[in-house]
Amino acid sequence: MAQVKEKKKTIFEQPWHELPRGGIMPDAGNAAEYNTGDWRTDRPIWDSEKCISCLICWMFCPDSSILVQDGKMVGIDYEHCKGCGICAAECPPKVRALEMKPEADFR
Amino acid sequence: MAKTLEETTKMAAKAGKNGNKKLSALTGNEAVAHAMRQINPDVVAAYPITPATEIVQIFSSFVANGQVHTEYVAVESEHSAMSATIGACAAGARAMTATSSQGLALMWEMLYIAAGLRLPIVMPVTNRALSAPINIHCDHSDTMGARDAGWIQLFSENSQEAYDNTIQAIRICEHPDILLPAMVTYDGFIISHAMEVVRIEEDAEVKEFVGEYKPDIYLLNTDKPVTMGGLDFTDFYFEHRRGLADPVSKVKDVVLQVGAEFKKQFGREYGLFETYKLDDAEYAIVVLGSTAGTAKVTIDDLRDRGVKAGMVKIRMFRPFPYDEVAKALEGKKAVAVLDRSDGLAGRGGPVFGEVRNALCDWPNKPVTVGYVYGLGGRDIGPEMIESVYTDLQEIAKTGKALNLVKYLGVRE
Numbered sequence: 001m002a003q004v005k006e007k008k009k010t011i012f013e014q015p016w017h018e019l020p021r022g023g024i025m026p027d028a029g030n031a032a033e034y035n036t037g038d039w040r041t042d043r044p045i046w047d048s049e050k051c052i053s054c055l056i057c058w059m060f061c062p063d064s065s066i067l068v069q070d071g072k073m074v075g076i077d078y079e080h081c082k083g084c085g086i087c088a089a090e091c092p093p094k095v096r097a098l099e100m101k102p103e104a105d106f107r
Numbered sequence: 108m109a110k111t112l113e114e115t116t117k118m119a120a121k122a123g124k125n126g127n128k129k130l131s132a133l134t135g136n137e138a139v140a141h142a143m144r145q146i147n148p149d150v151v152a153a154y155p156i157t158p159a160t161e162i163v164q165i166f167s168s169f170v171a172n173g174q175v176h177t178e179y180v181a182v183e184s185e186h187s188a189m190s191a192t193i194g195a196c197a198a199g200a201r202a203m204t205a206t207s208s209q210g211l212a213l214m215w216e217m218l219y220i221a222a223g224l225r226l227p228i229v230m231p232v233t234n235r236a237l238s239a240p241i242n243i244h245c246d247h248s249d250t251m252g253a254r255d256a257g258w259i260q261l262f263s264e265n266s267q268e269a270y271d272n273t274i275q276a277i278r279i280c281e282h283p284d285i286l287l288p289a290m291v292t293y294d295g296f297i298i299s300h301a302m303e304v305v306r307i308e309e310d311a312e313v314k315e316f317v318g319e320y321k322p323d324i325y326l327l328n329t330d331k332p333v334t335m336g337g338l339d340f341t342d343f344y345f346e347h348r349r350g351l352a353d354p355v356s357k358v359k360d361v362v363l364q365v366g367a368e369f370k371k372q373f374g375r376e377y378g379l380f381e382t383y384k385l386d387d388a389e390y391a392i393v394v395l396g397s398t399a400g401t402a403k404v405t406i407d408d409l410r411d412r413g414v415k416a417g418m419v420k421i422r423m424f425r426p427f428p429y430d431e432v433a434k435a436l437e438g439k440k441a442v443a444v445l446d447r448s449d450g451l452a453g454r455g456g457p458v459f460g461e462v463r464n465a466l467c468d469w470p471n472k473p474v475t476v477g478y479v480y481g482l483g484g485r486d487i488g489p490e491m492i493e494s495v496y497t498d499l500q501e502i503a504k505t506g507k508a509l510n511l512v513k514y515l516g517v518r519e
């Protein structure tokens with residue numbers, strides 16, 4: 001008979017009695033597990049054609065949500081981007097590779 | 108004052124040396140300071156406030172004399188006192204403080220944090236009225252205001268109970284099922300400054316009874332680092348607050364268990380509340396704190412005159428022993444609840460509300476009335492308590508309360 005393996009609950013599915021007491025966080029570096037992307041009211045849209053990979057947006061993003069590979073801007077981490085708009089404001093005026101659009105347009 | 112301090116210090120040192128159990132003449136504050144000396148906490152952070160000042164003043168002399176190993180933090184406010192105590196306890200220390208009235212009020216936001224973080228802090232509180240008007244004398248409005256903060260509250264009738272409760276509270280709070288903070292309260296001036304005969308137990312016995320504090324999770328554990336005091340949103344706060352209600356539901360059992368152990372070790376008995384001549388009583392009152400002593404004298408006197416008077420003295424007000432109190436009062440003809448604070452809720456004081464809540468579902472419930480008395484240290488004598496029993500007899504005749512709530516001893 002095939003065994004049905006129970007899927008491990010994520011912390012977001014755990015009932016109160018399974019959570020650590022007093023809101024104590026028993027491990028470090030778990031902020032990445034928290035989806036702050038759903039707080040967003042505006043979404044930064046990146047135009048890869050225009051982008052010159054100056055990485056100013058990467059330096060300014062307060063949520064480490066600008067994805068960079070081999071020294072090049074490659075996209076935005078929408079799981080964590082809170083939509084503050086700093087990246088779009090800081091992208092050089094002559095480039096304008098980032099534009100803020102209402103989140104509602106994408107939902 | 109200085110002489111008393113010197114004498115009590117000497118007395119305690121001698122008691123410790125000889126290993127003699129001694130009856131001593133001590134004020135409530137002195138007795139509690141000695142309890143703290145014997146508990147020997149790792150950290151005490153405190154700010155003086157009348158009438159609790161002496162507790163930490165005397166305790167600081169124990170620190171200066173090297174009688175305890177405590178790190179004493181002289182802070183600039185009660186808010187900081189509670190904050191430093193929380194920090195120390197979170198770091199892994201057995202941490203204590205003491206306060207009263209406005210001092211407790213200034214600790215307010217930190218009280219909720221101590222409970223929410225599940226920190227077993229024990230804090231003696233001498234009950235004193237809250238401003239305005241400014242008043243330094245006894246009533247219970249200070250700790251009653253903090254009754255829903257998640258702290259255990261143990262009320263004491265006299266200095267001996269204040270001493271005994273302080274020692275037991277350490278065990279209750281640090282119990283692995285509980286890990287909640289506790290206030291040990293006793294009446295300002297009436298108990299805090301009145302000299303009574305108190306039995307101070309041997310240092311070694313108290314040390315053994317309270318045991319060593321071994322926290323399982325603490326900030327200074329570098330092998331198992333944790334974060335405390337993080338932010339919760341709508342997706343976690345409710346679960347964590349629900350988690351706080353769980354240890355609260357277990358406090359009752361632990362209080363009884365520690366009380367039984369205390370009796371075995373030191374001979375004095377403690378439950379959730381004390382009853383006095385209640386079994387065959389027709390008329391009962393419910394009181395907290397030092398008024399119970401006056402009530403006992405009044406009850407003896409009434410009994411001599413054939414009035415079947417009895418009493419329930421609440422020891423554990425938080426969490427409230429609803430079922431047990433209801434069971435104790437069930438079948439009485441009439442019950443009066445005496446509140447030494449006004450709930451300003453439109454229906455008397457907080458103890459009245461709790462007792463009515465407890466009795467609500469019981470089929471054989473007595474008529475209950477509430478009295479607000481003794482605000483700002485207004486004295487309550489046997490004649491006043493007798494007048495309550497006279498009212499109860501009247502009420503029992505008709506089965507109806509004339510006034511649901513009365514102010515007792517106020518100029519009308």
Ligand code: SF4
Pocket residue numbers: 044060061062063064065066076080081082083084085086087088
């Ligand atoms: S909108 Fe704000 S959070 Fe999102 S990528 Fe830009 S700078 Fe980062």
Ligand code: SF4
Pocket residue numbers: 046050051052053054055056057058073087090091092095096097098
């Ligand atoms: S700031 Fe603009 S141009 Fe520079 S990397 Fe970011 S998106 Fe590209």
